[in-house]
Amino acid sequence: MDQPRFQTPHPDSPRLDHCPEGLPRAAYVTPEWFDAEMATVFARQWVCVGRTDSFRPGTMRRVTVGAAPVIVCDGDGSIRAWHNSCPHRGSELCVDEEQALGKLIRCPYHAFSFASSDGRLVSTAHAVPTPDFDRSAHGLRPVSCRVWYGFLFLNLAEDPGEIHADVGLRTLDNWPMDSLVTGHRWETEIACNWKAFWENYSECLHCPGIHPELCDMVPVYGRGIMGATEAPDWTPADPVAPNLRPGAQTWTADGTPCGPVFPGLTEAERQAGYSFVTLWPSVYVVAHVDYVRSVRIVPLGPERTRLIAEWHFPAETLVRPGFDAATVAAFATLVMEQDGAASEMNQRGMRSPAFVAARLMPEEYEIHRFHNWVLDQMEGKS
Numbered sequence: 001m002d003q004p005r006f007q008t009p010h011p012d013s014p015r016l017d018h019c020p021e022g023l024p025r026a027a028y029v030t031p032e033w034f035d036a037e038m039a040t041v042f043a044r045q046w047v048c049v050g051r052t053d054s055f056r057p058g059t060m061r062r063v064t065v066g067a068a069p070v071i072v073c074d075g076d077g078s079i080r081a082w083h084n085s086c087p088h089r090g091s092e093l094c095v096d097e098e099q100a101l102g103k104l105i106r107c108p109y110h111a112f113s114f115a116s117s118d119g120r121l122v123s124t125a126h127a128v129p130t131p132d133f134d135r136s137a138h139g140l141r142p143v144s145c146r147v148w149y150g151f152l153f154l155n156l157a158e159d160p161g162e163i164h165a166d167v168g169l170r171t172l173d174n175w176p177m178d179s180l181v182t183g184h185r186w187e188t189e190i191a192c193n194w195k196a197f198w199e200n201y202s203e204c205l206h207c208p209g210i211h212p213e214l215c216d217m218v219p220v221y222g223r224g225i226m227g228a229t230e231a232p233d234w235t236p237a238d239p240v241a242p243n244l245r246p247g248a249q250t251w252t253a254d255g256t257p258c259g260p261v262f263p264g265l266t267e268a269e270r271q272a273g274y275s276f277v278t279l280w281p282s283v284y285v286v287a288h289v290d291y292v293r294s295v296r297i298v299p300l301g302p303e304r305t306r307l308i309a310e311w312h313f314p315a316e317t318l319v320r321p322g323f324d325a326a327t328v329a330a331f332a333t334l335v336m337e338q339d340g341a342a343s344e345m346n347q348r349g350m351r352s353p354a355f356v357a358a359r360l361m362p363e364e365y366e367i368h369r370f371h372n373w374v375l376d377q378m379e380g381k382s
Helices: 031-039 194-201 212-217 219-223 267-272 325-350 362-378
Strands: 021-024 047-051 059-065 068-074 079-083 098-100 104-106 113-115 121-123 142-148 151-155 181-190 275-279 283-287 292-301 304-313 357-359
Touching: 021 362, 031 292, 031 362, 047 059, 047 292, 047 304, 059 151, 068 151, 181 325, 194 292, 194 304, 194 325, 194 362, 212 219, 212 325, 292 325, 304 325
Parallel strands: none
Antiparallel strands: 021 357, 047 151, 059 068, 059 098, 068 079, 079 142, 104 113, 113 121, 142 151, 181 304, 275 283, 283 292, 292 304
């Protein structure tokens, strides 16, 4: 097959005008690099831990933010989060995955007690401190909380700043995000570095060979690009065409909506068929005309990552006769299984001492941006 000749992209195109080097091999396989990412990227950025309605009132639940164990508490209808570590000797406070929560959080080791409302030290139980002990300095360490469209984000930094999304935080204003109900959940572990999965998500050069079903649903993916603006000959004068194949409206097996189409969407949003929002380092959200999918990326080690995908629907869709959320989720689940297998294949190859660093192609502009972002975070830049 003849190779296409390089042509300078239009200035408004996202394509790269050069082929930069990627991150070094160590970034994907060494514990040292992974530990540095947990201490910087995941300790400074907002990390999604799920939907707010999954945290039940009157409970505290264990979650992990990077390398830090955290408890999320919903005691009076407002969510608070604390490091899951007693200021006394460091014992974990919440032992089970989820526990009942009252006015006090009591350490199971020495019975020190803390107010669940503000984390202040209330009692040292059997211990009798000397006068030099400052009770006010030994409360629970707080973790900052933010809610975005019904998703709970946590941040370990003392001055965390705002949440950032690639296309802006208001992108999904026309979807009824806060009222959606989680109808299906799919969770798996994949044998790859967390960045390898993000990189796979960030390009479509792999789509023709890995995703035949997805390329049928989204024909532009079959050209190895994520959107028309990535085509080498694209110009702003080109007409905007629907993303999905003729007759398809959404990501279901046959392209038919699983319930009523969201009434507040614009014609452009309906024609697009999907809207992606990326919030590094932990989650992306895909909004369709009839439901929304979220995918969380949880690093477990240098070569181990957990994926947690959830499908969110209007309550009235979930109670429709014959509705099956798992059937709706089957198409995207297949795509994610293919992505997971591709990411594992890539990871196995990167273990080779022959691999030094990637050489990115012009279509991999988003990976280049991701790499620069990771390095900036590790160097302490915003």
